[in-house]
Amino acid sequence: MSESNRLSESTEWIDLEFVERERTPREIIETGIRYHLAGLSLSNTVVLLEDLGVERSRVAVHNWVQKADLQPAGGESPDRVAVDQKAIRVNTEQYWLYAAVDPETNRILHSRLFPTYTIPIAREFLAELAEKHDVSDAVFLVDDADDLIGGLRREGYSYRVQQHGFRNAVERVFREVQRRTSSFSNCFSHVDPTTAETWLQAHAVWWNHA
Secondary structure (H helix, E strand, C coil): CCHHHHHCCCCCCCCHHHHHHHHCCHHHHHHHHHHHHHCHHHHHHHHEEEHCCCCCHHHHHHHHHHHHCCCCCCCCCCCCEEEEEEEEEEEEEEEEEEEECCCCEEEEEEEEEECCCHHHHHHHHHHHHHHHHHCCCCEEEEECCCCHHHHHHHHHCEEEEECCCHHHHHHHHHHHHHHHHHHHHCCCCCCHHHHHHHHHHHHHHHHHCC
C-alpha cells in the first residue's frame, strides 16, 4: 500500500478536537493513532511517521491515543450480546477486562477494566452497557462465569450459557487483545490502570471500524 493511500484511508472515527494544541498535521496524527492501534508498536509507528517525513517520539504517539479519548459509540439495539471477562496485567497487578460484543456484527458494544471480578462489578458493567445501548430485550450469551451469571440474574436479563457458537464473537475480541499485547507479555508496564483502559477502549473503537 502506498503512503498516499495510507493517509487517505477513512479516519472519521478518530475525534481530534485536541489537535488545535498540536504542532503535528492532523493527517499524521490520524495515521499514527490508526497504525498503532492496528498492531504497530510505538517504536514501529515512529519509524512509519519518519518514512512520511515527520519525526515524533514514542511518547508523542502514546499521548495522541490518550488525548483522543476514543470509546465505542452507543445507540445499538442488539438481539444478542456476548459477554465475558479476561485477566490483564497492569504492571504487577492483575485486572479484569470486561467486554460486551454484538455477535451479529462483531462490534464491541462496551469494555471496561476492573481491579477484580465480582457480581457487583458485573452489575456495574451491565448498567453502563444499558446506558449506552438498548439491551432490555437482548439475550446475553455467557460461559459459566459466576460473576456474570449472577449479575445478569440480578439485573433481570435473559441469558443463555453457551461455550461456542455466537459467543465466539467475544472470544475473537479477546484473542485480538492478546495478540496486540503479546509483544509486552500481555502486560501494560509503567502505566496506571486508567491509561491502560484508555488504550483498550481506543483499540475497541479501531476494532469496530477495521
